[in-house]
Amino acid sequence: xxxxQAKTKxxxxxxxxxxxxxxxxxxxLLFGSFSKGLxxxxxxxxxxxxxxxxxxxxxxxxxxTVIFVLGSSxxxxxxxxxxxxxxxxxxxxxxxxxRVISIIPMMIPHLLFAVSWALLLNPSNGMMNIALRNVFxxxxxxxxxxxxxxxxLVEGLLDMPVAYLIIAPAMASFxxxxxxxxRVFGAGTxxxxxxxxxxxxxxxxxASFILGLVRGLASFAVPxxxxxxxxxxxxxxxxxxxxxxxxxxxxxxxxxxxxxxxAASVTLIVVYRALTAESExxxxxxxxxxxxxxxxxxxxxxxxxxxxxLLSFILIVLPVAVLFYTSLVPYSMVPSARAFSLxxxxxxxxxLEDPISLLSLKNSLFLGVAGATLGVALSIFVAYxxxxxxxxxxxxxxxxxxxxxxxxxxxxxxxxMWFFVQTPLYATIWAxxxxxxxxxMPYGIRPLASAFIQVHSHLEESSLVCGASPLTTMxxxxxxxxxxxxxxxxxxxxxxxxxxxxxxxxxxxxxxxxLAVQILRFADDGxxxxxxxLGIIMILISxxxxxLATLIGGKLKAVEAGG
Amino acid sequence: xxxxxxxxxxxYVSGGKxxxxxxxxxxxxxxxxxxTLLGPSGCGKTTLLRCIVGLETPDxxxxxxGGEVVWSKERNIAVPTEKRGLGMVFQTYAIWPHMNVFxxxxxxxxxxxxxxxxIRERVAKTLAFVHLEGFExxxxxxxxxxxxQRVALAxxxxxxxxxxxxxxxxSNLDAKLREETRKELRSFxxxxxxxxxxxxxxxVEALALSDTIAVxxxxxxxxxxxxxxxxxxxxxxxxxxxxxxxxxxxATVRGQEGGYTMxxxxxxxxxxxxxxxxxxxxxxxxxxxxxxxxxxxxxxxRNVVNGRIETLIFVGEAYEVEIRVGGELLLAKxxxxxxxxxxxxxxxxxEPAHCLLLSI
Numbered sequence: 001x002x003x004x005q006a007k008t009k010x011x012x013x014x015x016x017x018x019x020x021x022x023x024x025x026x027x028x029l030l031f032g033s034f035s036k037g038l039x040x041x042x043x044x045x046x047x048x049x050x051x052x053x054x055x056x057x058x059x060x061x062x063x064x065t066v067i068f069v070l071g072s073s074x075x076x077x078x079x080x081x082x083x084x085x086x087x088x089x090x091x092x093x094x095x096x097x098x099r100v101i102s103i104i105p106m107m108i109p110h111l112l113f114a115v116s117w118a119l120l121l122n123p124s125n126g127m128m129n130i131a132l133r134n135v136f137x138x139x140x141x142x143x144x145x146x147x148x149x150x151x152x153l154v155e156g157l158l159d160m161p162v163a164y165l166i167i168a169p170a171m172a173s174f175x176x177x178x179x180x181x182x183r184v185f186g187a188g189t190x191x192x193x194x195x196x197x198x199x200x201x202x203x204x205x206x207a208s209f210i211l212g213l214v215r216g217l218a219s220f221a222v223p224x225x226x227x228x229x230x231x232x233x234x235x236x237x238x239x240x241x242x243x244x245x246x247x248x249x250x251x252x253x254x255x256x257x258x259x260x261x262x263a264a265s266v267t268l269i270v271v272y273r274a275l276t277a278e279s280e281x282x283x284x285x286x287x288x289x290x291x292x293x294x295x296x297x298x299x300x301x302x303x304x305x306x307x308x309x310l311l312s313f314i315l316i317v318l319p320v321a322v323l324f325y326t327s328l329v330p331y332s333m334v335p336s337a338r339a340f341s342l343x344x345x346x347x348x349x350x351x352l353e354d355p356i357s358l359l360s361l362k363n364s365l366f367l368g369v370a371g372a373t374l375g376v377a378l379s380i381f382v383a384y385x386x387x388x389x390x391x392x393x394x395x396x397x398x399x400x401x402x403x404x405x406x407x408x409x410x411x412x413x414x415x416x417m418w419f420f421v422q423t424p425l426y427a428t429i430w431a432x433x434x435x436x437x438x439x440x441m442p443y444g445i446r447p448l449a450s451a452f453i454q455v456h457s458h459l460e461e462s463s464l465v466c467g468a469s470p471l472t473t474m475x476x477x478x479x480x481x482x483x484x485x486x487x488x489x490x491x492x493x494x495x496x497x498x499x500x501x502x503x504x505x506x507x508x509x510x511x512x513x514x515l516a517v518q519i520l521r522f523a524d525d526g527x528x529x530x531x532x533x534l535g536i537i538m539i540l541i542s543x544x545x546x547x548l549a550t551l552i553g554g555k556l557k558a559v560e561a562g563g
Numbered sequence: 564x565x566x567x568x569x570x571x572x573x574x575y576v577s578g579g580k581x582x583x584x585x586x587x588x589x590x591x592x593x594x595x596x597x598x599t600l601l602g603p604s605g606c607g608k609t610t611l612l613r614c615i616v617g618l619e620t621p622d623x624x625x626x627x628x629g630g631e632v633v634w635s636k637e638r639n640i641a642v643p644t645e646k647r648g649l650g651m652v653f654q655t656y657a658i659w660p661h662m663n664v665f666x667x668x669x670x671x672x673x674x675x676x677x678x679x680x681x682i683r684e685r686v687a688k689t690l691a692f693v694h695l696e697g698f699e700x701x702x703x704x705x706x707x708x709x710x711x712q713r714v715a716l717a718x719x720x721x722x723x724x725x726x727x728x729x730x731x732x733x734s735n736l737d738a739k740l741r742e743e744t745r746k747e748l749r750s751f752x753x754x755x756x757x758x759x760x761x762x763x764x765x766x767v768e769a770l771a772l773s774d775t776i777a778v779x780x781x782x783x784x785x786x787x788x789x790x791x792x793x794x795x796x797x798x799x800x801x802x803x804x805x806x807x808x809x810x811x812x813x814a815t816v817r818g819q820e821g822g823y824t825m826x827x828x829x830x831x832x833x834x835x836x837x838x839x840x841x842x843x844x845x846x847x848x849x850x851x852x853x854x855x856x857x858x859x860x861x862x863x864x865r866n867v868v869n870g871r872i873e874t875l876i877f878v879g880e881a882y883e884v885e886i887r888v889g890g891e892l893l894l895a896k897x898x899x900x901x902x903x904x905x906x907x908x909x910x911x912x913x914e915p916a917h918c919l920l921l922s923i
Contacts, residue, residue, distance in 0.1 A: 458657035461618050464644040465651040465728075466671040466718065476670075480661045 011385050011393045015400065018382060021438035022403045025415030026262065032418035033255035048252035058238075058257070065234040068151055068223070073212030075156030080163035080208060081201075083308070084171040090295045092305055097312055102164045103550065104316045107543040109499040110158050110221035111516055112535040115523060116319035117154050118225055119532075121145035125332045127322070134334070146230030155222045157315060159215050163208040166276075170204030189295070207275040214268045217261065218408035220502040225523055235261050236502070239410045243417070243506060251417055258411035269406035320539065327532035347529035357534055359511075360518040364498050365541075367432055367514065372444075372494035375437045379444035379489055380482070386445070387452035405442040409502025412439055417506055427509035435503050440496055444489045451485025488552045495545035499538055564629030564725040564758055566592040566615060571624030573610055573782075584610040585621065586782035592760060593775075594629075594725075597752055599761045601769040602779035603805070608762045609730055611779070615760060616651055616728055617644035629725060645674075650719030650727040654734060656711045658703045664690070664714055665699035671722040689721045692751070709740050716751070729761040733768060745771055766806050770794060778802045796836075800921045803849045810850045810893045814920070818842040823915050829891040830868045835918040847921040854917035855886070855895035857909050866913035875905045886911070 034044045052058060087098040105113075120128045121143045129141035136142075144150065178200060182192040198205070223237045233241070235257065242254040297304060325335065328343040351357045386398045404412070416435045420426045425434070455478055463473040501516035508517045515538050522531035573585040584607045592598045600608040613619040615626060617633065625635040628649075633642040650671075658667055665686055672682045690696055693713040698706075706714065712732060719727050732748075733741045749772055752759055763769055769776050770790045777787040778801075786793065786802045797803040804811060814828035819842075823834035828848055840846055858867070870888040882897040886909065895911070897903065 456655055456657065458653040458655045459659055461644070462651065462653055462657035462715075462718075463659075463670070464618070465616055465647075465649055467645045467648065467674045467722070468670070469645055472674065477659055481659075 007385075007389050008391075008393070010381065011389055011391065011397060014382055014385055015393060015397050017378070018397060018400045018441070021434070021441070022400055022407075025407075025412050025419055025438065028418040029255050029258055029262070029411070029415035032251060032415070033259050035252055035418075037252055048250075048256040052253045052256040057233075061233050061235055061238045064148060064227075064232055065217070067148055068155065068227075068234050069213050069216035071148075071152035072155035072159060072216045072219075073209050075152060076159035076163045076212045077167075077205060077209045079156065079160045079311075080167050081205060083160075083164055083311075084168040086304060086308065087168065088171045088174075090297050090304075092297060092301065092308070094305070097308065098164075098168075101308075101312050101315060102161045102168070103546075105158070105161045107495075107546045108316070108319055108539060109501070109516065109535075109542065110219070111225065111499070111501050111519055112323060112539065113158055113319050114154055114222045114225035115519070115528075115531060115535065116322040117145050117150070118229075118523075119322050119326055119332070119528060120318075121150065122229075127332065127334050130334050144230070145226055146232070148227075148232055151222050151226045151232065151234075154226060155216055155219055158219075158222065159212045160315075162215065163212055166208040166211065167201070167204050170201055174200065203275050207272055210268050210272045210275065214265055214272065214406060217265055217268075218410075218502065220410055220505065224505075224520065236408065236410045239414065240505060243414060251414060254414045255418065258408075258414050261408055262406075262411050265406045265408050265411075266403075269402075273402075320536075323532040323535050323539075325532075326528050327536055328529075330529070332528060348533045351530050351533045351537075354530070356513055357518055357530070360513040360515050361534075361537070363429060363432075363512060364500075364515040364538075366429065367436060367500070368494040368498040368541075371433050371436045371497045372490045374433070375441065375444045375493045376448070376486060376490045378437065379441065379448045380486065382441075383445050383448035383452050387449050388457070401445050402442055404439050407439055409439060410506060413503045413506030416503075420507070427512065429512050432504060432507050432512060432514065435507050436497050436500060439503055440493060440500075443496060444493050447485050447489040447492065448482070451482045454485075455481045484552055491545045491548050491552070495542045498541050498545070565594045566590075566629075566726065566758065566760065567625075567627045568592075568611075568615070569625045571611070571614060571621045571626060573607075573614065573619065573621045583607075583782045585614070588624070588782070588784060590777065590784060590787075592758060594758050595756050597759045597761065597772055597774045599763060599769045599773035599776045600779055601763060601766065601776050601805075604764055606779040607782040608764075608779050610782075612728055612730055612760060612762045616649055617642065617647050648722075648724055650722065650724040652712075652715045652719050652727070652729045652732045654731045656715040656732075656735070658706070658711050658714055660704050662703055663699065664695065664701045664703060664706070667703055667714055668717045668721050671718065675722065685721055686717075689717045692720070693717045694747075708736050709744060712736065712744060716748075720755070724757075726758045726760070729759065729763075731763055732761075733763070734765070741768075748772065770806070776806075778805060795917070796919065797849075797921070800847050800849070803919060803921055808852050808894065810852065810855075810891075811921075812848040812850070812891055812893075814846050814848040816840045816842050816844050816846055816920075824920055826920065829889040830913075833866050833868075833913065833918055834915045835920045836916055838920045838922070840920065840922050844922070849919040849921055850893070850913060851917065852883075852894045852896040854914060855893060855897075855911050856914075857884075857895065857897055857901065857903070857911045865915060866918065867910055868913065869908065869910045871908050872903060872905055875903055 033048055034046070036043050036045050036047070083098060083101065086092050087095055118126070120126050123129065123141040123144045123146065126141065126143070126145065129143055132138065132142050145154070174197070179192050179196055182196045187195060218236065220236045220240065223234045224240065227234060228237055239254050239257060239261070242257070243249045243251055326332070327347050328345070329339050330342055330344070330346065333339045382397060382401050385394045386401070413435065416431065420431045425431045459477055459481070460473055463477045464470070468476065499516055500514065501520065504514045504517050505520065508514055515534065519531055519534055519538070522528070522534065568588055568590040571585055571588045572583065575582045575584055588611060600611060602608045610619060614621050614634070615628070620641065621634065621636070623636050625637070626633055628647065632638065632640050633647055634640060662670075668686045668689060669682050672685060677685070686699070690698060693716050695710065695713055695717065698710070703711070703714070715732070733744055736744055745768055752772070761772060773790055775787060776790055776793050777784045778793065779785065780801055786797060786799055793802060794806050797806065800811065803809050812828050812830065814826035814833070817825040817827050817832065819825070819837065820834070822837060824836070824838050824840065826833055826835055826846060826848060833848065835848065868888055870886040870893070872884055873887045873892065874885045876883045877899065879899065881899050882901060882903065884895045884897050884903065886893045886895055903909070
C-alpha cells in the first residue's frame with residue numbers, strides 16, 4: 001500500500017537525520033582521536049591515545065572524578081529517598097513543599113547555583129566565611145568550597161530533584177500490604193524498612209543512583225566554578241582545559257580521553273534503561289485502593305520539618321538571594337548597614353551596556369527560539385514514528401534518539417568540533433544550533449511521545465469512518481490533541497537552550513557567545529557583580545519558560561484524566 | 564445494504580510464524596439485518612469488521628457493500644475508509660476529548676459540508692433518539708461511560724449510514740449498565756432500517772441482539788444461524804459449548820428408532836433429536852443444564868436416568884447441582900425452591916428434543 005511505503009520512507013529518512021545528529025559526532029570523535037590534529041584529519045596515528053593515557057595527571061583526574069561522581073550521586077539519592085519517604089509515608093506538615101523542592105531548583109541553572117555557593121563559601125572572601133571569621137575571631141576561613149567535598153555537596157544538591165522525581169513515584173505506588181504483612185509476621189518498623197521497603201524499591205533507588213552517576217560525569221558547571229580555582233580537576237574540566245585554554249588546544253588528546261568518558265556514560269545509560277524497565281514492572285504489580293497509613297513522627301515531626309525547610313531555603317531562596325545581593329553591592333561584602341547604603345544598579349547598567357553581554361543575550365534568545373522550534377518539529381516526526389509506526393526500523397530510531405541522553409556535553413562538543421571544522425559551519429551560530437538539537441533531542445521527544453500515546457488509534461480511525469480524509473483528520477483531530485505536548489516540549493527545549501553551558505563552552509567562538517559562556521567568563525575574571533546581574537536575567541527568562549511549561553503540563557494532564 | 568465478503572484472507576507474521584487472522588472467509592450479510600460475529604478473542608472477528616470498514620487491508624478476496632465493490636485484490640480496488648460512508652461504534656467509543664458533545668456528533672455532517680442549521684437540527688434529533696437531549700454543550704471528558712457510549716452511537720447514526728458497525732461496544736460498561744444498554748441498543752436498532760454488524764465475545768449479547776449469529780474460530784466462520792438454532796441446534800461441538808453452558812457426554816450411535824437417534828453412553832441408552840449419523844460412529848451428546856429435570860419419583864417417560872447428587876450450590880435464582888452418573892458428572896440448574904440434599908439419589912428425565920447430538 002502507498003501509505004505503508006510513505007511510512008517506511010519517513011522512518012528511514014528520520015533514521016538518517018537522527019543518525020547523523022547522534023552517531024555523527026561519535027564517529028567524528030573516534031576518527032579524531034586517531035588523527036594527528038584538527039587540520040590533519042584522516043592521517044591516522046595512535047599517538048594521542050598513548051599521550052593521553054600515559055599522562056600521570058590523567059590518573060589524578062580519574063581519582064577525583066570517581067570521588068566526585070560517586071559522592072554526589074550517593075548524596076542525591078540518599079537525600080531524595082529520605083524526602084520521598086517523609087512525603088509519602090509520614091504525617092509531616094506542608095506536603096506541597098515537596099513538589100516545590102522537586103521542581104523549582106530546575107529553574108535555577110547549575111552554573112549560577114554553583115556560583116552562589118562560591119560567593120558564600122570561597123576561602124578568600126566568601127560571605128559566610130567572612131561572617132564566621134568575624135563572629136568567632138578565626139584566623140582562616142572555616143570552609144573551602146573550592147575542594148572535592150565542596151563540589152560533591154553542591155552537585156549532590158543539584159541532582160537531588162531528579163533523583164526525587166524517580167524515587168517518589170515508586171514510593172507512592174508502593175503496595176503497603178507488603179509492609180503490613182511483614183508487620184503481621186512480627187517485624188518492627190525498622191526491620192520492615194530494611195527487609196521489605198528498601199529491597200522492593202531497589203530498582204528505583206539504583207536507577208536514580210545511576211542517573212546521578214551519568215549527570216555527575218557530564219557535569220561541567222560545578223567542576224568549572226568550584227573545582228578549577230582550587231585546581232581540583234575532574235574529567236569534564238580536564239577535557240575543557242585541553243581544548244579551551246593554553247596556547248595549543250589539543251582536540252586529538254581530548255577525543256582520546258573523551259572516548260572513555262563516552263563509553264562509561266553510554267554503559268551507565270544502558271543499565272539505567274534496563275533498571276527503569278524493571279522498576280515499572282514492580283510498579284504494575286503493586287495493588288491499589290488502600291492509601292498507606294501515615295507513620296506518626298511525634299517528637300521528630302518538627303525537627304524533621306525544620307530540616308526540610310532549611311533544605312528548600314538552601315535550594316531555592318539562597319542562590320537567588322545571594323546573586324541578587326551581589327549584583328547590587330560594589331564588591332564582595334557581608335550584608336551590613338554599610339553594604340546596603342552602597343547598593344546601586346551599577347553592575348546592571350554595565351552589563352546592559354556591555355556589547356558582548358548583549359550579543360550573548362541575543363544569541364541565547366535566538367538559539368532558544370529557533371532551536372526549540374526546529375527541535376520540536378523534528379521531535380514530532382520522530383515521536384510519531386516511535387509511537388505509531390511499530391516496525392523494527394522504528395525501534396532502531398527509538399534507540400538512536402535516546403542515545404544522546406547519555407552524551408556528556410563536553411565530550412560530544414569535542415566530537416562536533418571535529419565535524420564542524422571540516423564545514424563552513426565552524427564558528428557560526430548554526431554550529432551551536434545543530435549541536436543543541438542533537439544533544440537535547442530526547443527532551444523534546446519524550447513529551448511528544450506521551451502526547452501521541454494519548455491519541456488512541458481509535459480516535460483517528462473513527463474520524464476516517466465518519467468520512468474525513470487523512471488530512472482533515474490530521475487537522476481536526478490529531479493536531480488539536482497534540483498541541484499541549486507540542487507547547488510543553490517547545491518550552492522545555494527553549495528553557496534548556498537559553499542556559500546551555502557544557503556544549504557551548506566547546507563550540508562557542510568570538511561572535512557566537514551565549515549567556516552561560518559569558519557568565520563563566522565573568523567568573524574567570526572575578527567580575528561577580530556583572531555575573532550576578534546577567535545571571536538574574538537568565539534565571540528570569542528560564543523561570544518564565546518553566547512556569548509556562550508547568551501550567552501547560554497541568555492542562556495536558558486534565559485532558560488525559562478526562563479522556 | 565447487503566454486505567458480501569468473498570474469499571477474504573488476512574495474514575500476520577509474528578515471531579517468524581504466519582498467523583491466519585482470516586482464512587478464506589465467505590459471507591453474505593443481508594440488508595437491514597442485525598448480524599453478529601461471535602467468537603473467543605483472537606478468532607478474527609474484529610479483523611473481519613475492520614476489513615469491512617477499511618481500517619485493515621485483507622491479503623486476498625473481495626468485499627462489496629450494497630453492490631459496490633470496496634475492496635478487491637484481483638481488480639485492485641481499494642476504496643479508503645472515509646469514502647465508504649459507514650458508521651461505527653468503537654470499543655473505546657473514541658469520543659474526541661477536545662470537543663464537546665455537539666461537535667463530536669456533528670463531525671460527520673461537518674465533513675459532508677451540510678448547512679449549519681441542518682446540522683443543528685439533525686444533531687438535536689439524533690441526541691434525542693439516544694436520550695441525550697440538552698447534552699450538546701457538555702465537554703466530552705465530562706461524560707459517564709454509558710453516556711459516552713450513546714454519544715458514539717449518535718455520531719455513528721447522525722449521517723444516516725446504511726450500514727453501522729459495532730466493535731464490542733458494551734465491553735467497557737459495568738455489568739448492570741451493560742444489560743440496560745443492551746436492551747436500549749436492541750430497541751434503537753429495531754426502530755432503524757439499517758444493516759448492523761456487531762462484534763462481540765459475549766454470548767448473551769449475541770443471543771439477545773442478533774437476527775443472525777456467525778460463530779468464528781481461528782479465522783473461519785464455522786457456523787451461522789438464527790440465535791435459537793445456534794443455541795438449541797448447533798452442528799459443532801465448539802459452537803454448542805461456546806454459546807452456553809453444556810454437559811458434553813461421549814456417546815456411540817446405536818441407530819435410528821421411531822423418529823429419534825438412539826445413542827449409548829454413560830447415562831444409558833438415550834433417545835436424541837434425529838440426526839443423520841451412521842450407526843456405530845462416535846458422537847457427542849450435548850445437554851444444557853436447564854433441561855435436566857429432576858423427577859420426584861413419578862418416573863416413566865423417555866430417557867430417565869438415575870444418579871446421585873454430589874454437590875449442591877445455592878446461587879440465588881437457582882440451585883447449581885452436580886449429579887454423578889457413572890463416570891460422568893453432569894451440571895444441572897434446578898429451581899431454588901426444590902427440596903434437595905447432597906448425597907441423595909435422584910432420577911431425572913431428558914426431553915429428546917433437548918438432547919443434541921454433535922457429530923464432531
